[in-house]
Amino acid sequence: MAVVETRNLTKKFGTFSALSGVDLSVDKGEVYGFIGPNGAGKSTTIRILLGLLKASSGDAAIFGMDAWRDAVEIHKRLAYVPGDVNLWPNLTGGEVIDLFLKLRGSEKNSKRDEMIERFQLDPTKKCRTYSKGNRQKVALVSAFSAQADLYILDEPTSGLDPLMEKVFQECVMDVKEAGGSVILSSHILSEVEKLCDRVGIIREGTMIETGTLKELRHLTRTSLLVETAEKMGDLEMLKGVHGSEWKGNIVQFQADSEEIGSIMEYVSRFGVIRIESAPPTLEDLFMRHYETQPSQPRGK
């Protein structure tokens, strides 16, 4: 059974539709990457899942319970890290961590000190003196100290340095190993690629693509640079070749992943001297969606 399941989730703010018919499901032990540009509806979806916002229509269920009605029960087994962590300026980081752990209902917090150590947080400082990254650490420490079954992480690493990002990735992997589920909304695509089993792409309030990274590869293009002994013919004639640029016998272009075989076959006839390729990234996938699907005006 899915840990998180939304069906036809719709949210209107006045006449503006922030979400229209979002279907999303996360299985047990799965790390789900939730990507999309700013204002696409990631945070709105998450805030409905947390019971902070009430869906205009559709269902949102976590652990088989209603996200709005049973919020308190659900939250005993859930940990949340917001993208913008707002803390109380006159409490210390340590006090906030203890408060969060206690108000989630977990009595024992054997992992608290270990997590503070791993994220290298000074818990004796007042929150007013923390940088954005340190405030995020407070939220991350309190989340990963909890033995939750579901972690909802909304762009949790935007203020962390690369070392801390690595610690964060280890923590996510630990959760996965322990059988926990994770929803990770992110702008850092390499992070999503590294951690996520499945990815959902949201844009203007609608899920436009869901699947494993492998399934989504058909949408991506590989960037190729080829130098041949003989000058090649017009590459653009071939199916799946885009944006070729010539410099003598060197050509640089993008190739649709599904056409790569036939392109290689053609290129090899001209005596390949050098070939460089960059693997498809989620960034390309992201960009491609913007090219192929013109944005529709929303609202009203």
Add this chain to the structure above:
Amino acid sequence: MKNRLFQHTGQLVLFLLKRDRFVIPIWIMGILFFTYSVAAVFPDLYQTAEERQSIAATMNNPAIIAMVGPGYGLDNYTPGAMMAHQMLLFTAIAAAIMSILLVTRHLRADEEEGRIELIRSFPVGRLANISASFIVLTFVNVALALIIGFGLAVMKIESMDLEGSLLYGAAIGAGGFIFTGLTAIFNQLTQNARSALGLSFSALGGFYLLRALGDIDQSGLSWFSPFGYVTGTKVYVENDWLPIFAAAGIGLFFAAAAFYLQSIRDLDTGFLPAGKGREKANKTLLSPIGLTFRLQRTGFICWTAGMFILGISYGAVLGDLESFFQDVDLMKNMLVPVEGYTLTEQFLPMLLSVMAMMGTIPVLMSVLKLAGEEKKGRAENIYSLAISRNRYLWSHIFLALISALFMLLAMAIGLWFAAAAVMEEPFQLSTIFRGAFAFLPALLLMISISVLLVGISAKYGALTWIYLLYSFIVVYLGNLLQFPDWMSKLSPYGYIPQIPVESMDYPAAIMMTIIAALIMVTGTFFYNKRDISG
């Protein structure tokens, strides 16, 4: 070498003035407006020498001396003497507060925010910023002194001559100048602006109390307080300039100390150890109500103390009220005499209603804190944990109720305390308590209205203040301005019986309490239905 420490001070002065181009004029205009309006009203309020003498008779009791300083020139209580005696100290405190805020803004706050680091990366002297801040503050205080001085002189009020008026302004400026230096020292000691402000305001309060003690027992203790120098000038009567020169010397001494401390310390450090905070939370914090109380603790303590002091200061005037009312025509309009009761007894409900409305402010703040937390994106922290809307909302309501009880208690005790000291036949403690707690249903209704508004949307909570302001205007000024009766009946305070002149109206109190409860439940219902913004 020496002058490199001050490199580009001049440019920084212009820069600071530019940054403060709104703040400084607002402060100066505010203090000026306050001074002028009082100066303009006093001659009308007390038109004859007899009226003024009757006030003068009330000025020699310890409570008044503690509040505004020792009376002088009471034999011939001219408008000038009256103005200087009753207003000068408070105006000087306003100038001190202005100086504390402005100095800290340019010294520790700028350093804490990293702006000084940026400035110092330019070829700017190490002492340039503190020098520029002092120059600006000196300029502001001198300007304030001159504007007030000449401004009062040109009003041509009897007994307020040019020399006296200039001294009046100078005493205000002197207060600001001393606190400029003192605050600059505190800014060297602490590592953040908040602590520097805390120390400075504590010093302000401490020096005010020191002067109060010194003025009462006349032991000369007042000369250890900057405010002793302000009242020591005896403006418009003796016009003593000596305290002003002494104050200037003290201010310069403080300034020199601040410069020295600044010159020997590293950027972003302070001389007081920063002090580590708690690594682990105290158990009392770990609940919604514990958190809510902790966040409001400082405000709660300050308001309780403030209500107590308000009670004392109102109580202090009760002793001489009868003669006051007989001699001052304006005041007669505020009270319609009732057979069988003294004027003091009739005046008590009005005092209590004003104080009860003041006491409503912290009570409403307790409820509106919930809306504030939501707007600052911190309610989302709590609601992403296993805490229900009801639990967090009612934590705030509960604290508001406790706060209501404490505010009424503090003001009643303060009032009784002072009244017992100054009145020949003081009120019974129970009379004051019954009068004060009669306002509880009104406070409950105000709480319930704020709960309803916050329940509908965090944005609407602040509308409660407008309702409180309306209540204040119709209930306090209603008699004076002869408003129709129904206007005060639109405010919960308009239904409170005038104890001891009227007797307690239990049916009305019970009815108001029930209505308040119903509105609170309705507010809770809406709050459970709506989105939490963030």
